[in-house]
Amino acid sequence: MLKKILLNKWTKKLAGRMTIFGQYHRLIRPNQVNLMYFDEKIGPDKQPNVGDLLSKVTFDYLMKYKGINSLKARRTTRITFIGSVIQFLTADAVVYGSGFLFEYVAEPFAKKKLKLDVRAVRGPLTRGKLQEIGYDVPMVYGDPAILLPIFYAPPVVVDRKDFLVIPHWKTVDKYVKMGYPVLSPLTADWKNFINEIASAKLIISSSLHGVIIAEAYGVPAILLDEVEKDNLFKYKDYFMSTGRKEFTKVKTVEEGLATAIPALPDLEKMKSDLLNAFPEDIFR
Known part of the structure; x- marks a missing residue:
């Protein structure tokens, strides 16, 4: 043995x-x-x-x-x-x-x-x-991922969606059934993922890279606090890298839609x- x-x-x-x-x-x-x-x-x-x-x-x-x-x-x-x-x-x-x-x-x-x-x-x-x-x-x-806009520019969309939800991949079906516009973080088509984010006015996301890519492309993002093991370490790590000790997080999509849209960070020096x-x- x-x-x-x-x-x-x-x-x-x-x-x-x-x-x-x-x-x-x-x-x-x-x-x-x-x-x-x-x-x-x-x-x-x-x-x-x-x-x-x-x-x-x-x-x-x-x-x-x-x-x-x-x-x-x-x-x-x-x-x-x-x-x-x-x-x-x-x-x-x-x-x-x-x-x-x-x-x-x-x-x-x-x-x-x-x-x-x-x-x-x-x-x-x-x-x-x-x-x-x-x-x-x-x-x-x-x-x-904040460097992606240097290399890839999504198509310009005139009629943008009011918001888009990017949940954890295990809860995608839950939000689809609730009738929300949903983008799954599981995809091989990364360009379409960026295109969809750029076509929205607001991102409500429990995916960290949903938040990061949104902000990199100038789309305000709110953290949907439905995260792995209820542990916010990696999210705080990112937000604090941009100088934000406090950041907007919500428990539901409805709460996110009722919340003031957060300001975008200046990522240029980073x-x-x-x-x-x-x-x-x-x-x-």
Whole structure:
């Protein structure tokens, strides 16, 4: 029994080092920059989470923007981009704009004793947790999804929807049955996801990337407080990165529609800082 337990632990550790987030069909490529992101297809229709998908989309666009045409690196390198993925790392990595999912995952993550080359984090809460466990973290904030308007412009819509609801993927049907205009966060068509958001006057979203993309494209957003494990860490992390300690959150769509539309943050300096922090030096 002990031998079997030790073998399972060794196999799991090896898989963590040799694959991207334990997915055996996604092997780490030696002497290349390996983007660490999830690509599972979930939900009844087996679609990707658009936030995870946008990690690769934004990474590819930034590569072109910076004139980098090869993933070759001086050494095998892992990098995190969009999303709450730091705690899932199992090997040394570069961190660019990522965050922790919850505050309590930082302590077990510290036990992995990984080397992190942190260039930017999603927000000050992630920065604080990384500093608490001994990492050097620059004061450079921003989810890389805020850079999407640099690369993609949605069609101009004259007759915009009054509002659009982006619920957690598990509750999409609930809001559809209630008769609200709904946009699912599970989709492979990321351009349409952005187009739909840009065609609305207001976004009411429990998806963090529903909020981030809305604000990046100049659409006011209200957080629908129907979030994973009732934990607002990643949302606070983003809002605080824009200088907002307080932000609008509601329990129902009706409450959101009755609430004053929040002001949009100025993301220009954050975008500039994030672009300047892109780790061009890790590429050969």
